[in-house]
Amino acid sequence: MTAEATRPAAEGTRLEELWDILPEESGCDERGVLTIGGVPVDALAEQYGTPLQIIDEKGLRRQIRRFVDGLRERWPNSEVLYASKSFPVVGMYRIAQEEGLSVDVAGGGEIKLALAAGVAPERLHFHGNAKSDDELKIALDAGVGTIIVDNEDELDRLERLLERPQKLLLRVIPGVDAETHASQATGGDKSKFGLPMDQAKRAIERMQAHPLMEFEGVHIHIGSQILNTRQFAEAVANLSTSGEFETYDVGGGLGVKYTYDEVAPSVEAYLDAIVAAARQHLPEGARLMIEPGRSVIARAGISLYRVLSVKHTGRAFVAVDGGMADQLDIALTDQRYEAVVANRMLEPWTESVQLVGRQCESGDLLVDGAGFPAARIGDLVAMATTGAYSYTMTNNYNGALRPAIVFAQDGEARLVARRETYDDLLRLHAPALEA
Template identity: 60%
Template sequence: MTQTPLTQTAGITAPALNPYDQLSRILPEESGIDELGELTIGEVSVTELAAKYGTPLHIFDERGLRRQMRRLTDGLRERWPNSEVLFASKSMPIVAVYAIAAAEGMSIDVAGLGELRLAIEAGVPGDRIYMHGNAKSDEEIALAVSHGVGTIIIDGTDDIDRLEAALPAGQTQRILLRVIPNIDADTHATQATGGETSKFGVTFEQIAEIAERVRRTPGVELAGLHVHIGSQILDTDPFAEAVRRVSRLGEFAVYDVGGGLGVNYTPDDQAPSVEDYLDSVVAAARELLPPQSKLIIEPGRSTVARAGVTAYSVVTTKQTGRHFVAINGGMADHLDTALTGQQYSPIIANRPTATPDATVQLVGRQCESGDLFVDNAALPSPKIGDIVVLAATGAYAYTLSNNYNGALRPAVVFVGDGKERLAVERETLDDLLRLHRVAGEHDWGTPL
């Protein structure tokens, strides 16, 4: 008879948690175990999805995603009725997520021409699109104006020059001015955006001059201010401090206090709940902002991270200086670990409750020593063909995907209530070659 492993904590003997139970607050809300003892998401078998669509594969819990969006929109509205929640779409810029977010009451923030076109393709009304960017091009500004984008966030005077040139006579464009709050939040350097050396926004001392420049520009309406302090922030105090800093700049109709709420990636993480985050922001707003003003937040990571996982197949295992387990993805579809050092949690979908008996280096297939998924991952001895799921990859994994070593971008599938919907097709070799076919027009073996 197999005995349940035991752990000893503070003199009390208790059953050890299996991997699935350990990751229960990190895996998608609609995760489960089927009658075969395998991992499901949205009542759909992960191993069956992997067999049907191939791996790597991004899988999204649609019900959990929609539920999280409503927590944010309803929660802020209950606390501050004149409010708006923007989905920071850079975290997962695909048409399906844009459309779902809009359907669940979120507006959309975009930070580039491609994101703007995707939002338009998803049917998001122009007045519910907010356009960001610290280096907006003429083309981006022109498309925003022609599509009727409701709000453009101004990052400096060059934006105003471009907007003035693009704005037709008689047309009005609402703007927010992004300011640097001088808050150094506790996060990775690549994710900090609110310190005094940030490339985003203008200083407090520059606001008056820029406001005067706006006043002299026909059709441009300065509605309020915008701040953002960073991403993957695991403390609510900096968000409240951002409200305090922006409140010192005077009374405006709109205060956009950005996003950045962190999420749980490992069992050791203790991210604030949506409720705690909203309580902190709104408490500061009630104390300091005009009661009639509009309050805006921009959650991206905290909207989509938990809802998404990525499934991979084990390709090879070997014991050299370390016990290596290589899966068929890497920096091409999961760049975040190499970029920010973020820790992630793996689980084997076909054996999610099996007791870990091996400590391995879970690595990818790209030709870089830094192509590491998880350092010292505790797993039940991985075998070739196992399906390894990386939890909480719903934010930025697809966003940062690339063609390193000729890798093809994965497909994205949404699941719920036992059904699946393909949201993004897997990139093919034909897709990869299409942009290079001009090469066929030249004899590259002959020098110019």
């Protein structure tokens, strides 16, 4: 399956710009077929079917090291957590563990997946604004390293459930209205997450007084897909009003480049902004933590589809065998993407098309105005920068099946999650079938 790949800038295309949003280890073989990790995508489609999530493993690991090594060089007493809600897959948890990341989990299911991957429980940090008794029991029984407390009702639960010492952080509201989609902003005064500073001080006193609660510090998160690094620095500065503690977790949220015209900060610029603010506002020697998720995995992943229908009515419509069942983020957050005909990369883009999915909603629009050669039935279409949240938000709308996931590296591919089957769907309904 190995292919020699180059990165051409074919005339009549925007390929030169497209390489900036496709995975780092992507290219084009002599047939004009997109390759990921040295593997042609048509070979992957033949072996694993479509829709298919393809992850550039080498590029992913390289991006992780940018965060881990970069933060350690700037602030030695540091820890990088992978915000696993962005791509909660056993194969991904395993890579995070191997590359030195701790892991941010936000529910009982993510705890179970991380543990199944072999992540050491003490490297898990459990988030959530409404943790149930059952989820807290799962975390406590597993020996999760840190629980990030969101509210005083959660403290009531922990007082009932704790039987041994437990490390805790408290989520506070930093008062930063992030420049992002409203559904992705979490740091403003009206956020559902965390406590304002006055209530936070009361909760901190309560934790410090409890014999089994090992309060270590505070946590903030201002939102997701943030492209202005000054906002991260502002949030760190605002943390200084919460007090002096052993640990400051400043969250994640670094945005990525999704479209040709978007500009996103580098990992280095992001780390420079955070650490400069920490040196100015936080106690020297405190532990500094960050939680990148989207910016770790987004670019490393593509979604591969097969064209099922081409028609010219009011617009040119190209319909593929996926849609909002595996790209819900488009409808939820108005996220924009780019796409390419992956088996005809070198042909001029002669049409502007509406790339649509197969779900029964007019809002099932994957790309508005994609530049394509004249599409044909059976063509392969790759959506770029879909490593984050695409698989996370997959669903069974119209009976859709969750796609398979493969990791590609050095000309080889490996399956890390099989495609969902109709038998999987029916298994949930066994009680009704057996009645």
